[in-house]
Amino acid sequence: MGVHGRGGMFVREITVRQAINEAITEEMTRDSNVFIMGEDIAQYGGSLKVTGGLYDKFGPDRVRNTPLSESAIVGSAIGASMLDTRPIAEITYFDFVGVSMDQIMNQAAKWQYMTGGRVQLPLVLRTQGGGYRGNGAQHSQSLEAIFTHIPGLVVVMPSSPFDFKGLLKSAIRDNNPVLFIEHKMLYNVKGKVPSEDYFIPFGCADIKREGTDVTVVATSYMVKLVMDMADELNNQGINIEVIDPRTLNPFDFETVKKSVEKTHRLVVVNEAHKTCSFAREVSARVVEEMFSELDAPVLTVGALDVPIPYAKSLEDYVLPDKQRIMDAIKKVMKY
Amino acid sequence: MEKNITTETYCNLYRSMKNIRYFEEAIQTLYKKNEIRGSAHLYIGEEAIAAGICETLDKEDYILSTHRGHGHSIGKGLDPKYMMAELLGKEHGYCKGKGGSMHIGDSKEGILCSNGIVGGGMPISVGAALSVKLHKKDNVIICFFGDGAVCQGNFHESMNMAAVWKLPIIFVCENNQWAISTNTKDTVAAKDVADLAKAYGMKSVIIDGNDILKVYETALEMRDEVIKNQGPVFIEAKTYRLSGHYAGDSEIYRTKEEILEAWKDEPIIRFEEWIANNRPELIEKFKEIEQECRLEIDEAVKFALEDSDPPVSTALEDVFTYGSAWERRDVCERNYGKTGN
Ligand SMILES: Cc1ncc(C[n+]2csc(CCOP(=O)(O)OP(=O)(O)O)c2C)c(N)n1
Numbered sequence: 001m002g003v004h005g006r007g008g009m010f011v012r013e014i015t016v017r018q019a020i021n022e023a024i025t026e027e028m029t030r031d032s033n034v035f036i037m038g039e040d041i042a043q044y045g046g047s048l049k050v051t052g053g054l055y056d057k058f059g060p061d062r063v064r065n066t067p068l069s070e071s072a073i074v075g076s077a078i079g080a081s082m083l084d085t086r087p088i089a090e091i092t093y094f095d096f097v098g099v100s101m102d103q104i105m106n107q108a109a110k111w112q113y114m115t116g117g118r119v120q121l122p123l124v125l126r127t128q129g130g131g132y133r134g135n136g137a138q139h140s141q142s143l144e145a146i147f148t149h150i151p152g153l154v155v156v157m158p159s160s161p162f163d164f165k166g167l168l169k170s171a172i173r174d175n176n177p178v179l180f181i182e183h184k185m186l187y188n189v190k191g192k193v194p195s196e197d198y199f200i201p202f203g204c205a206d207i208k209r210e211g212t213d214v215t216v217v218a219t220s221y222m223v224k225l226v227m228d229m230a231d232e233l234n235n236q237g238i239n240i241e242v243i244d245p246r247t248l249n250p251f252d253f254e255t256v257k258k259s260v261e262k263t264h265r266l267v268v269v270n271e272a273h274k275t276c277s278f279a280r281e282v283s284a285r286v287v288e289e290m291f292s293e294l295d296a297p298v299l300t301v302g303a304l305d306v307p308i309p310y311a312k313s314l315e316d317y318v319l320p321d322k323q324r325i326m327d328a329i330k331k332v333m334k335y
Numbered sequence: 336m337e338k339n340i341t342t343e344t345y346c347n348l349y350r351s352m353k354n355i356r357y358f359e360e361a362i363q364t365l366y367k368k369n370e371i372r373g374s375a376h377l378y379i380g381e382e383a384i385a386a387g388i389c390e391t392l393d394k395e396d397y398i399l400s401t402h403r404g405h406g407h408s409i410g411k412g413l414d415p416k417y418m419m420a421e422l423l424g425k426e427h428g429y430c431k432g433k434g435g436s437m438h439i440g441d442s443k444e445g446i447l448c449s450n451g452i453v454g455g456g457m458p459i460s461v462g463a464a465l466s467v468k469l470h471k472k473d474n475v476i477i478c479f480f481g482d483g484a485v486c487q488g489n490f491h492e493s494m495n496m497a498a499v500w501k502l503p504i505i506f507v508c509e510n511n512q513w514a515i516s517t518n519t520k521d522t523v524a525a526k527d528v529a530d531l532a533k534a535y536g537m538k539s540v541i542i543d544g545n546d547i548l549k550v551y552e553t554a555l556e557m558r559d560e561v562i563k564n565q566g567p568v569f570i571e572a573k574t575y576r577l578s579g580h581y582a583g584d585s586e587i588y589r590t591k592e593e594i595l596e597a598w599k600d601e602p603i604i605r606f607e608e609w610i611a612n613n614r615p616e617l618i619e620k621f622k623e624i625e626q627e628c629r630l631e632i633d634e635a636v637k638f639a640l641e642d643s644d645p646p647v648s649t650a651l652e653d654v655f656t657y658g659s660a661w662e663r664r665d666v667c668e669r670n671y672g673k674t675g676n
Contacts, residue, residue: 035469061469067499072492075458076465079476082447083397083466102489106452107459114438116431117653119447151654162668170660192668202660206667250661 010195017187019161020050020126023168024088026197028058031086034172035062038073038090038126047092048128048187070096074103074125078111078177081123086172094129094181095141108177109152122175124168130183130221130271131319137307140315142220142272145281147179148248154178154202155248159223161191163246166200174202183221203250207259211241214329215259217282218244218269222301222320226269229322238333248278253285260286264295265332269325274302296335299328340548344390345610345617348547350624351386352603355406357632358415359578362405362422362436365636366582370423375436378406380545380577383602384509385410387550388477388570391558397445397463398477399456402437403509404449407479411445415635425642432645433653453514454480454487457506461493464502464567475503475561483514485528497567498535504567505557506532509544511576516588532569544572545602548609577601 014022028034035058036051042065045052055063066073070091077089091097097104104125111119131140147155154176158164164182171178208223209230218226223244230240241259245252260266266286268279279300286298304318359377366375378385381403389398389410400407408418413429421428422436429439440448447463450456460478467474484490485508497504508528512519525531532539538560542553550572557568575597579586586594610617655661 064500067492067496069458069492069496071489072458072461072496075455075489075493076462076496079399079447079459079462079464080466080469081462082442082459083463083470085466085469087462102452102455103458107448107450107455110438111440111448112656113653114430114434115440115448115653116429116433117656118430118441118443120442120656154655160668162671166666174658174660175656194671198666198671199660200666201662201664204663204665204667207669 011192012195013190014161014193015188015190016161016164016182017050019165019193020168020182021052021054023165023172024051024054025057027169027172028054028062033084034086034088035064036088036090037064037066037077039066039068039092041065041090046090048090048182050187051090070099071103074100075107077123077125078103078108078121081121081177082119086122088124088126088172091125091127093139094127094143095138097127097143104147104153104179105150109150112176113152120175121177124171124178124180126180126182128182128184130185131308131315132185132221134310134312134315136310140308142270142303144181144248145272145276145278148278148281152177153249155181156202156246157181157220157248158246159186159220159244161189161193163200163206163244165193166198167246170199170201173199181220185221186224189224200246202247203252205243205245205252205255207241207255208244209240209242211239211263213239213263214241214265214267214332215256215263216240216242216267216269216329217256218242219248219278220271222269222271225320225322226325229326233326233329238329240329256282256286257290260290261293264293266294266298267301267325267328267332268298269301269320271320272302273305274300275305277302296332299332301325301328340551342617344551345614346620346624347390348386348551349606349621350628351390351410352382352547352606353625353628354415354631355382355385355409356603357628358405358409358418358635361419361632361636363578363582365423370640371436371582372424373435374581375422376403376581377578378403380597380601381509381511381574382406383547383550383606384507384544384572384574387547388507388554390551391554392445392477393474394445395472395474396477397442397447398479399447399460399463400439400449400479401456401481401484402449402451402453403481404437404439408439408446408449413439413441413444413446415632416638419635419639420642423639423642424644425639426645427642431649431653454484454489456480457484457489457493460504461496461502464497464504465500467503468500473562475505475558477505477507479507479509481514482508482510482512482519482523482528485523485531494532494535494537494567498537501566503561503565505554505561506567506569508569508571509574510571511574513576513580513589515580527571529569529571537567537569539569539571541571541573544574545600545605547602547606575600
């Protein structure tokens, strides 16, 4: 069921999973050089159930099941991208990038630069990370900071169906290697998505909620956790402004800066282990560049520094939760 | 070894080998004068492989090279002038001084990448071949690698994927018997590397990589085979790394006698002898080519030495290419429709 949105366009409620599928379908329909590959993504529709229906529509050449070879999956995406095709490769779990790490950090990230722009790599690497599902330490990680640390990769990490679709379409049309990070807890989340074409640019954060007291920068599934508690905090007299950077590289520091100039307080929430996390990067940058604007120390929230455990009680304790995020927000309000 | 090879081809093969040899000798000299930063891996003794294989290629056949890659680039037709400038870290080098010896790549010139990571180019060659196949072109991808790369997981992942997807690749293992200081016999379990390719169902051959005409003929046959039968093939070219692992290597791991013995089998003299015995009418022409090559490389060195350093501002360029996705626009759920997006 759809409704007409403000601009007169048709807006529907769809899930993140459908949004990703639509973005891929539309781009593959438009451009015959776009193709997808990954483990079990064809008839089966992928372990992530994102690529359903594509095989029937586009056939085996353009919807390719690959051998269980993560290094060759990423490498072949690189090679194909160098020769006028636009591959979208799926790595089922973020954790598996370890197996293809050289291809990502030494090949994908560097060829444009090392050749002074004589080679281009228009490719998208989709993967799925995050915890809260009892998948254990090798299937639950949030490894984005490893990739924002390596120059040469666009790192996209959306949180809503609208952002997933608009950013994936931009990623597919862009001429750079893009790491597109999905979260297992977001696939079934619904949201409004227009039915006509739209594109979200890289490096433009979205202010998910305007507020006056504390700036809360959050990524991926953490945006949902924070948004879900915003009303409750408001009732307690704390009016938070929620910023979702949407892309981590390029990172929209301007939007964060303007917000902190208004609120003078900042909490950064990410699911990754706190040490060397992207949250700490944002925190460090704000402290370096706008220390005098701050009325309170910048606080970060992230997973405890242990591998993600299996048992529910343990996983709940290790990963960021509502209480820990609220505590941080209340704490910066005390200054 | 001769079949229907034209005079022009003989000359091309010779020119290519000579250019590579003089280029590498020039690098050796420049290295001693501290003009080359980092390390430069020389291809001396292996010239017949790059020259023989590249001579069979179309403009739209692409190659992927290795850390020992100057020969492949020159064989494929890159200009020694800009290569030399790149090795010297100069502004007009192929990669504007950002790549250096190990990272020459230029998709327009038919070389997708060289690689500082042993075996790192192999999966990339699979994707390049996939693209050729998806575009239904009659072209091949040449994936060069050394015997050391055979021990990498990437070797096996790539061979397997290329075989199951029936991709147009010629895998070329340049078995020069050494990987830095370690001999192949101590690292590769198979008797011959080519045996491994058979396990992936590929046609594979072992050839004398120092016999330029054999390399050339094999490459011609294999290229036809790939295009006709749609699937990868494998060439193991046995050769010997006459120079150290890199310019300046102490080479304490092998004897002088072994190296001297190997020099007797080096490909350029072998070809010259063959020509003298079988096509003596070409001797004069070969002398001319030799002079031209020497001049070309001398000029390349001069050009590179005189070229300027890249301006520091360029260090920040070429990380990304900026298309429309990089234009700042306010596209978000809240005001979607308001701003006319
Ligand atoms: C992944 C990786 N491991 C190690 C090295 C260091 N290294 C550079 S060249 C080389 C030997 C490679 O041997 P081979 O593939 O036979 O090529 P050759 O040098 O003999 O031409 C090694 C170990 C590297 N560059 N990359």
